[in-house]
Amino acid sequence: MTEYTLEDQAVKDKLYKLIDEKHDKMIEIRHYLHQHPEVSFEEKETGKYIADFYKDMDVKVEDNYGDGYGVVVTIDTGNPGKTIALRADFDALPVQEETGLPYASVNDGAMHACGHDGHTAYMLILAESLYEMRSDLTGKIKIVHQPAEETPPGGAQGMIEAGVLDGVDAILGVHMWAPIPYGTVECTTGPVMAGRSSFKMTIHGKGGHGSAPHLANDANVAASFFVTAAQTIVSRRVNPFDMATLTIGNFDGRGSFNVIKDSVFLEGDVRFMKDETCAVVExxxxxxxxxxxxxxxxxxxxxxxxxxxxxxxxxxxxEKIQKSLENSGIKEIKHLDFEGRESASEDFAYFTQNIPGTYMFVGEMPDDGVFYPHHSPKFIANEKALGLTAKAVGAATLDLLNN
Incomplete structure (x- = not known):
């Protein structure tokens, strides 16, 4: 059983103080990144910005890591101990921003609509703070700035293949989450985010005149049947106690009012919380x-x-991190949820397939309780969550290193 001492709390309080002192810097970083988003596998300037942040620190910086623009930074405390990796993603989405914010995206058709700008901002400040107090710590901290989380195959696998997890004992990740009230931290054992499959299909029929459907073969009719019939896979083939969704996100059957389409394009995705469910649906x-x-x-x-x-x-x-959060002394934490799960998907899953990992959620719902979902062109984050996230991940890191 882990015992938490006054000395442990003093080290944590020192970290919290450093984070608080860098609050304005953290917000400034986030605004810059939000204003200059780059979509998956195209984050060249963002990767350079991240690498440049560490140029005056005595740390190992590896850029263009993996099959994208990943950046890996190793902070060596000089004292023997474990190696803990902290991961933050930094890609944006192909979304046209509609927030009207003074620091809105200047890159047409690209937006940080999922909050990865916030993930990067908190991580840079946390890394800088941990570096400044490295003499109080043991072991090594590996900061994993990962590109291309949003677009399969994602950036995680390339970084893993390049050796990012070599010698790492555990990895932590976090998502600030707008549907969760600020002050809440979710940290749950077992499956916490859904797996995802995606599909694209073109149905080829035979085009013709609307007045003579018997001489054609209407692809729209077949596609319409499929949209309804596909839902029976979830309702009649998946165990009712297992989570699954099947969504048709795109139905391209447009044409002239009196023309029978010869082909229709559909695409969508499947979500599931068990690998067995994945196989059943497929x-x-x-x-x-x-x-x-x-x-x-x-x-x-x-x-x-x-x-x-x-x-x-x-x-x-x-369970260790849950105990760490309970004993963190972070005044901004109002509620700890050890049962919460989210049905979205994340390529952080590949890290946890290789080494022990924990992925948390930190609430970033705006204070008025009104929020736009992640990936919305109107998505706005509660920036107070940045400091709380840095402290929560920081506290867990300190306990894993020093205990």
């Missing part, structure tokens, strides 16, 4: 496609890909 999805080809006498081109696995938090590590 099998029945493909069976449905085969049956439709016979039923409607159409040809279907299908691309079906399992993008990200279920994100599982290591039980032993997560």
């Amino acid at each position: 099998k029945n999805f493909k069976n449905l496609v085969k049956g439709m080809e016979i039923m409607f006498d159409v040809k279907i081109d299908l691309f079906y890909n399992n993008d990200y696995p279920v994100l599982n938090n290591d039980k032993e590590l997560t």
